[in-house]
Amino acid sequence: MARMLRCDVAIIGAGTAGLAAERAARANGASTLLIDPYFNGTTCATVGCMPSKLLIAASHAAHAARSADHFGIRVPEIEIDGKAVMQRVRDERDRFARLTRESIADIPDRIRMRARAKFIAANSLELDDGRQIEARRVIIATGSRPFVPDQFSALGKCLLTNENIFDLEDLPARLAVIGSGPIGLELAQAMARLGVRVMLFDQNDRLGGIRCDKVHAALKEIIAADLTLKLGVELEASTTDDGARLSWSGASSGQAEFDHVLVATGRPPNLESLDLSAAGIALDDDGVPVHDRNTMQCGDSSIFLAGDVANDLPLLHEASQDGAIAGRNAVAFPASMQADRFPHFSITFTSPPVARIGQSEEDGVITGTADFGDQGRARVEGRNEGVLTLYAAAPDGKLIGADLCTPASEHLAHMLTWAIQQGQTASQLLERPFYHPTIEEGLKQALRTICAATPIDLPQDQDRGVPSGA
Template sequence: MYDIIVIGGGAAGLTVAAGASSLGAKVALVEKSKLLGGDCLHFGCVPSKALISIANQVAEARKTTKFGMDVSGDINVEKVMEQVQSSIRTIQEHDDPDRFEKLGVDVLFGAASFITSTKIKVGESKTIEGKRVVVATGSSPFIPPIEGLKDIHYWTNETVFTMKQLPKRLLVIGGGAIGMELSQAFARLGSEVTLVERGKTLGKTGDKELVGKVTELLEREMTVFTSTDVEKISTTNEGKIIALRDQTTTFTLEVDEIIVAAGRKPNTRELNLDGVGVKVDERGHILIDRYGRSSIPTIFGIGDVNGQYGFTHAAGMEGKAVVQTAVLGIPSKLSYESFPWITFTDPEWFQMGLTEESAVQRFGKENINIYKSSLDEVDRFIAEHRTEGIVKMITKKDGTIIGAHALGVGAGDWMQTVVYAVQKKQKIGSLSRMIYPYPNRAGAVQKTSDLYWREKLFNGPFTKITKKYIQWFR
């Protein structure tokens, strides 16, 4: 009898397995594939960021022509993908099964399914039993029911990183984070990219002002269609014919290859969750309470399977909380109040908390303050000639930060200061009082937070008081 059975060897599952074992629990880790690390390592975060880095290097090299240098030639995409795979192999060493075996975890490879709420079938014949089970099986690409799609070759994030030849004309279906990142990367490598999103905007949950700026920047490098459906795909000797429909017309375009990035679906179908009474939503996400517990209290759902936030750092956070709840019996809430995420376009797009629109809806426009700075006001970005971007902070009237958004080079790094402030219950004024080495990019945070004190000092009664005091003081 195991204390904890973990199903899924991605970020969430590995966090639970290592944490529970270190506390002295008897742990089994079950993984369907032959490799640990999950989608993030093999098909998601790691390879995409490796590809983005290479693409950005190519883009920067091409910019050197304005300094008189000669840059020419086509990209060898096989060499690009070999470097991507090298990154995966290096990080894979951290997720080697032997490491977890040495921690005391029993690592079992094979498909898992529930027999009862405590018994798990692994592979064809093995059965294991545990007091508690953590489901962390991740997600996989959702393939939309587009006429003709199943009959042609297309890539998803699970297959694109084995590409052998760079397509001249590329269609990307889906304007979420994966779609935007891959679109820009391939555009910079040399493909003519068309990005199609059926929703009204790219990054549809984002702050409207920043969504507009991100879209504007991407449109400089590719063609972007929003509010547009892909209705049908057919093939000719010259390529793939795509029938598109926007709000008013139907039109076609011709491409060589397609990447499908139309969302994710939870990997729960084969687990027999219904058979043991675990409730799921219409898409198959496990319904959880604020402690990560499913409708069966001894079964937990963390990571992509619960449909909360489909990010590796969310899975890790949830895993840490569930270790405390499941192993020690001390309930630890899953909190997303200060949860940040980044879309790794160039420049990066950082998001945390409420957007301006959602803050107005929740609190009323008269009860919030908006503080904004453009990066063309920050000396470091001016020096680098990378002034495309903005910092936007949303607060309550007392300075409590309820939303923070930024677009800028390295924004995912320098906005971490704001994440820390929110987690420590610090208000926007405390960010202004910090000392920022000059000139660094985090000066954008300083510039924005300074606006809080400027408003307090110059629009309030304080200036009148100090003026009288100065007149009196000799």
């Protein structure tokens, strides 16, 4: 007879969302069981945020060395040691992953279940070691995995995803990147700046999910300066003796050979092994449980979602908030507490970074745009490129969104997201102090445009009328 375990809340998956959910449930007095087959650490630490930023940091160093001549500084020939670059990526990644595993190990042994789980009823789980769990509530936090379209699945050892690219011992000479979302853009540009010959392919003609045409045009020009773009194309792939051959057609046509092909075409949720049919919950057209994002509850059931498995905003800060909401509401069930969610906020760490916040002009709003091509501080630093567009609502110019591709846009994006979350207007932001000379001053042009389009008077900022480049 299978051994039966009982708890208030069972959490399937020990990534960022699952860990946050378990922590929240236990902090609110629930008995918990955390189920994961590996307990290897979070996606961010092992195959996502941190190793990618390590590779990007190396690319920044290479680009800075190449660009030093702009300032009258002569740097001898740049030599990139690909093996050393990748060794540092792995060493630091392994450190981040180890620290994450150590924090997981602090969770009491009785709570951690090293196993795979599937539903046998709405409140019952079966583990692959034969044990069963009867839980008053269940939180699904199983994360996501790379999606590899059929035409690339037979590429064998030259096929890369974000889950194995950081294990390369050396930088490739020729790399194809499929997909121009955040992962594709970041890694394509980083590899190109490290001396790899990169071609970036996408069947669509839009990069990075940017909504504003002006911001997108700036991003496209920046990316195209580092690598070859092939947008609006369909691909066929085959293997060669030492790599892969890609043929493309559509907006352009041709073929080329590569040492590796990085497929960055999205990360669908990990749901197949859960046997959701036994859970008795409704699924959407993608097979994801229908849930309320403000409670993370699936219908009126005692099952909750958290993190990338929810298939909406695959971002660490969202996963962490998902987990906290799901853990708290699982304990409160059948009561339900609505959470105030963050404004949508994502950053792609290209150079310059790309950020997308909140709503866009499709919602019929006022817009203000700032071009950083001649922005004072950006020009001083030799990185005067990019555009940002702010979106605001009439009649008072309350900020509701932004698209950015500018120097320091990861910092500007935080400021703007906080302002949006607080319901601030363009006028209120202009009344704040802007130190001179800073990148932040580049916001003023867009803010003033929004103010001029509303019935609210422009604030009497001290430097109104000063040239933007000053």
